[in-house]
Amino acid sequence: MCPDASTLSEYFDGELSDDRAAQTAEHVASCPACRATLELFASQRIFLNSDAAVLNEAPTLEEFWDYVGRSRVHRLNTPRRISLPLPLAAAAAALFLAAVIFNFVPVGRSKMPDVVLLESRTQVPTVVSFTITPGDLDQFLALLEGGDASKSEAIHTLPAELPLSRIGEPQMVRPAVLKGAP
Amino acid sequence: MSDGEFRESAFAELFDVFYSDLLRVAFRICGRREVAEELCQEAFLRYYERRDKLPVGEEARFWLIRVVKNLAFNYEKRQGREREAYRVYSHQPRENAENDGESLVLTEESKQQVREALLSVPYKLRVALILKEYAGYQYADIARILHISENNVKIRVFRARQHLSNVLSKGDIYVP
Numbered sequence: 001m002c003p004d005a006s007t008l009s010e011y012f013d014g015e016l017s018d019d020r021a022a023q024t025a026e027h028v029a030s031c032p033a034c035r036a037t038l039e040l041f042a043s044q045r046i047f048l049n050s051d052a053a054v055l056n057e058a059p060t061l062e063e064f065w066d067y068v069g070r071s072r073v074h075r076l077n078t079p080r081r082i083s084l085p086l087p088l089a090a091a092a093a094a095l096f097l098a099a100v101i102f103n104f105v106p107v108g109r110s111k112m113p114d115v116v117l118l119e120s121r122t123q124v125p126t127v128v129s130f131t132i133t134p135g136d137l138d139q140f141l142a143l144l145e146g147g148d149a150s151k152s153e154a155i156h157t158l159p160a161e162l163p164l165s166r167i168g169e170p171q172m173v174r175p176a177v178l179k180g181a182p
Numbered sequence: 183m184s185d186g187e188f189r190e191s192a193f194a195e196l197f198d199v200f201y202s203d204l205l206r207v208a209f210r211i212c213g214r215r216e217v218a219e220e221l222c223q224e225a226f227l228r229y230y231e232r233r234d235k236l237p238v239g240e241e242a243r244f245w246l247i248r249v250v251k252n253l254a255f256n257y258e259k260r261q262g263r264e265r266e267a268y269r270v271y272s273h274q275p276r277e278n279a280e281n282d283g284e285s286l287v288l289t290e291e292s293k294q295q296v297r298e299a300l301l302s303v304p305y306k307l308r309v310a311l312i313l314k315e316y317a318g319y320q321y322a323d324i325a326r327i328l329h330i331s332e333n334n335v336k337i338r339v340f341r342a343r344q345h346l347s348n349v350l351s352k353g354d355i356y357v358p
Contacts, residue, residue: 061197
């Protein structure tokens with residue numbers, strides 16, 4: 001049975017262990033197909049090395065330091081720039097301008113009715129005082145929800161005609177003060 | 183000899199012995215001489231700047247190849263589109279070719295064919311093949327340079343050969 005081509009590649013590179021190399025050599029001697037594969041690898045090696053004369057000359061260390069001097073001067077004299085393609089830069093500028101206008105110019109706000117912000121921090125918080133057994137989470141939650149533990153969730157309906165602000169994030173805050181906590 | 187003098191001396195020796203080898207490896211990875219020179223000079227400069235903390239001897243060579251390989255990869259990403267344009271241009275008939283010396287033309291054509299064949303191989307496979315075929319490293323050394331397993335080196339070298347075989351057999355690159 002023929003070894004796979006990757007094993008032949010390994011064999012060609014002299015990377016197989018002695019035992020496997022001997023087995024492969026024995027097989028290749030009697031297998032024209034595997035010999036052809038190895039000849040292909042060999043022809044590639046010859047082809048790749050046909051440019052052996054390339055870049056035979058190398059700079060001296062003095063020439064290297066000369067380059068280093070020039071390149072450092074070049075780096076120091078070349079300011080770092082952030083460049084953007086013109087259409088992208090124009091689009092970014094337009095977007096920035098639009099954001100500024102939207103945030104600081106009161107477009108249409110004068111027509112709005114009186115705004116009610118759902119900001120409970122401006123109101124006097126309700127102080128709920130209670131005693132809780134450590135570890136009784138259900139009781140604690142029930143107290144926070146108004147004493148009805150049977151409801152898994154609570155729905156609060158707001159008046160339909162209530163004008164709400166479209167700016168900002170509404171918040172409903174129910175502060176609780178825990179007394180006697182360690 | 184102080185440690186500083188030893189490091190200076192080691193750097194000079196490394197430069198003399200290894201610069202031309204590194205330049206050839208870099209050239210075969212990126213395909214352009216001026217770029218290969220830039221990469222090698224940058225790699226040696228970085229080595230010199232950190233020579234107190236970097237290894238010497240063979241490990242220093244591995245370190246330099248690794249730096250060149252990484253720099254070449256950045257160059258590869260930048261030049262992806264330009265390469266296609268260059269390939270098309272390089273296939274255009276050259277008016278002055280017949281006026282050059284015949285041997286010079288053959289040499290240049292040979293370099294061109296090898297360069298095109300190598301550049302047609304995907305980057306990761308190409309680097310492994312170049313370190314094997316040109317630098318002559320064993321799989322274990324290539325694995326240390328590229329920070330991959332030996333088995334991975336074996337696979338990359340083999341796949342590079344497969345790829346090269348496909349390119350050459352399709353006649354995309356004419357081999358006389």
